Amino acid sequence: MHRYRSHNCGEPNESLVGEKIRLSGWCHRIRDHGGVLFVDLRDHYGLTQCVVDPDSPAFAQAEKLRSEWVVRLDGEVRKRPAGTENPDMPTGQVEVYVNEIEVLGAAAELPLPVFGDQQYPEDTRLKYRFIDLRREKLHQNIMLRGRIVDSIRMRMKQAGFFEFQTPILTASSPEGARDFLVPSRLHPGKFYALPQAPQQFKQLIMVAGFDRYFQIAPCFRDEDARADRSPGEFYQLDVEMSFVTQEDVFGAIEPVLRGLFEEFANGKAVTQKFPRISFRESMLKYGTDKPDLRNPLLIADVSEEFAREDVSFKAFKGKTVRAIPAPGAAAQPRSFFDKLNDWARSEGAPGLGYVIFEEEGGALAGKGPIAKFIPAEAQAAIAAKAGVKAGDAVFFSAGEETAAARLAGMARIRIGDELGVSKKDVFEFCWIVDFPMYEWNEDEKKVDFSHNPFSMPQGGMEALESQDPLTILAYQYDIVCNGVELSSGAIRNHRPDVMKKAFEIAGYGEDVLIEKFGGMYRAFQYGAPPHGGIAPGVDRIVMLLAEEENLREVTLFPMNQRAEDLLMGAPSEATMKHLRELHIRLNLPEAKA
Numbered sequence: 001m002h003r004y005r006s007h008n009c010g011e012p013n014e015s016l017v018g019e020k021i022r023l024s025g026w027c028h029r030i031r032d033h034g035g036v037l038f039v040d041l042r043d044h045y046g047l048t049q050c051v052v053d054p055d056s057p058a059f060a061q062a063e064k065l066r067s068e069w070v071v072r073l074d075g076e077v078r079k080r081p082a083g084t085e086n087p088d089m090p091t092g093q094v095e096v097y098v099n100e101i102e103v104l105g106a107a108a109e110l111p112l113p114v115f116g117d118q119q120y121p122e123d124t125r126l127k128y129r130f131i132d133l134r135r136e137k138l139h140q141n142i143m144l145r146g147r148i149v150d151s152i153r154m155r156m157k158q159a160g161f162f163e164f165q166t167p168i169l170t171a172s173s174p175e176g177a178r179d180f181l182v183p184s185r186l187h188p189g190k191f192y193a194l195p196q197a198p199q200q201f202k203q204l205i206m207v208a209g210f211d212r213y214f215q216i217a218p219c220f221r222d223e224d225a226r227a228d229r230s231p232g233e234f235y236q237l238d239v240e241m242s243f244v245t246q247e248d249v250f251g252a253i254e255p256v257l258r259g260l261f262e263e264f265a266n267g268k269a270v271t272q273k274f275p276r277i278s279f280r281e282s283m284l285k286y287g288t289d290k291p292d293l294r295n296p297l298l299i300a301d302v303s304e305e306f307a308r309e310d311v312s313f314k315a316f317k318g319k320t321v322r323a324i325p326a327p328g329a330a331a332q333p334r335s336f337f338d339k340l341n342d343w344a345r346s347e348g349a350p351g352l353g354y355v356i357f358e359e360e361g362g363a364l365a366g367k368g369p370i371a372k373f374i375p376a377e378a379q380a381a382i383a384a385k386a387g388v389k390a391g392d393a394v395f396f397s398a399g400e401e402t403a404a405a406r407l408a409g410m411a412r413i414r415i416g417d418e419l420g421v422s423k424k425d426v427f428e429f430c431w432i433v434d435f436p437m438y439e440w441n442e443d444e445k446k447v448d449f450s451h452n453p454f455s456m457p458q459g460g461m462e463a464l465e466s467q468d469p470l471t472i473l474a475y476q477y478d479i480v481c482n483g484v485e486l487s488s489g490a491i492r493n494h495r496p497d498v499m500k501k502a503f504e505i506a507g508y509g510e511d512v513l514i515e516k517f518g519g520m521y522r523a524f525q526y527g528a529p530p531h532g533g534i535a536p537g538v539d540r541i542v543m544l545l546a547e548e549e550n551l552r553e554v555t556l557f558p559m560n561q562r563a564e565d566l567l568m569g570a571p572s573e574a575t576m577k578h579l580r581e582l583h584i585r586l587n588l589p590e591a592k593a
Contacts, residue, residue, distance in 0.1 A: 010046025070105035194220035240533035287409020292483030313373035322408035329393035489534030
């Protein structure tokens with residue numbers, strides 16, 4: 001028999017009844033039932049109930065066992081007594097009668113239990129992550145992640161993509177976040193950067209004549225943590241293709257994501273044909289460029305209605321006003337409206353105005369605090385635009401356009417959840433397209449890139465030379481699922497003359513192109529194919545499929561909110577010897593009093 005096990009803890013079943021087997025694992029739970037000890041033994045594969053009675057030669061040893069001790073148990077497989085079977089466990093029809101125990105690894109008092117689903121402080125979980133990972137839900141999430149990555153690789157290869165690996169030590173490149181820098185010992189005063197994304201390398205792969213690239217790529221960004229973004233590092237499905245249009249990219253990636261989600265959706269419906277929604281339409285109808293299409297509510301612009309001379313509600317005059325429908329809300333108590341108002345104030349807004357529509361004399365009549373300031377004709381126009389009828393209500397968000405859209409978008413989600421109109425068991429995908437190439441930088445009083453400086457402008461050089469920059473759209477696109485942005489992508493600007501002009505409009509001369517993006521800009525001088533790509537976030541995909549709300553629940557060894565690795569003690573101080581080798585002197589900030 002093997003030194004440690006003849007079977008794993010997920011294997012014992014009725015076919016082994018009467019056989020002597022050997023198991024090794026962790027003591028998941030130990031129960032004393034009238035002198036008979038029950039040890040639930042757990043390993044990576046499952047859990048088996050083991051029984052030690054007072055007549056067993058192993059009983060004295062069994063009495064010493066504690067939770068999470070690692071042990072080897074020898075015994076005979078027997079059928080569980082009638083009425084004690086557990087149909088929810090693969091091993092639930094049998095148990096092992098133990099006659100020998102060997103302690104392989106005793107455990108100290110646990111900082112957090114493995115058995116049960118108790119919530120523990122994040123710092124405790126991260127410091128003792130090796131224990132946290134023994135817990136069933138987290139353990140299964142990590143295994144799910146591995147299966148998802150395997151499926152992605154298989155699907156990409158079946159679609160004709162080849163996997164490449166790009167450098168980790170590279171040059172600093174502004175990608176919208178801070179770089180992690182690595183000092184060079186051989187080149188004093190110079191630094192490598194960890195890649196925020198393999199953006200330039202994957203484009204150079206296309207220039208080099210390869211056709212369909214992908215990589216499960218590690219990316220490094222020195223930015224603050226969020227629930228949907230890990231500090232430090234994350235992984236993305238990095239993709240690039242040559243001789244493609246925007247539709248070609250959609251046609252290649254959509255089946256991969258649809259098939260992947262169908263495989264792991266546990267019966268949830270998945271969008272079959274991902275709708276295309278323009279950035280402008282998304283900001284108007286959903287108040288965000290990351291719309292959650294499970295919510296059927298659509299925002300409407302009613303600025304014109306409140307600008308009418310016969311509308312006397314001065315608080316909305318001269319402002320962008322967005323209307324959010326609330327179907328059936330007329331039947332809600334006053335507390336429903338008050339709670340939404342309080343929520344809006346907590347978000348920094350003055351509140352949410354509202355009108356409740358009822359039927360009077362065969363026509364709609366508005367009720368509520370601001371209804372008296374809106375004449376019947378304007379009320380009817382608002383109701384028509386918002387798509388509401390008698391028994392419904394309309395909430396209003398007003399202010400500068402961006403702020404009004406943002407509040408309306410958040411209110412749409414909140415109202416949909418409060419009224420229970422949002423779908424639950426479904427993955428709703430969409431493409432967001434036609435992003436503006438440029439935006440106005442109010443701080444610097446200049447035109448600047450709004451999304452991705454390497455994107456091809458729609459209309460090419462002609463658009464750059466003849467259009468108002470703020471009206472130029474780009475071949476940029478995002479893919480969104482259930483309100484979570486999975487990826488940004490673009491058809492690239494592969495022509496040096498067009499790229500030079502695009503940067504010139506944003507106030508950057510050719511010297512900036514050469515200094516910051518010299519390798520890629522130089523490569524484009526030697527024949528670059530039209531190309532484009534995308535990079536869905538692996539962590540976010542797993543988070544959605546695991547039905548988690550935080551990336552730390554689907555990552556093996558995440559950092560905390562302050563970008564600290566509490567388990568390994570990183571970041572840590574360097575020794576003077578290391579600093580001398582790297583020609584570095586520290587200039588630390590003064591300690592706060």
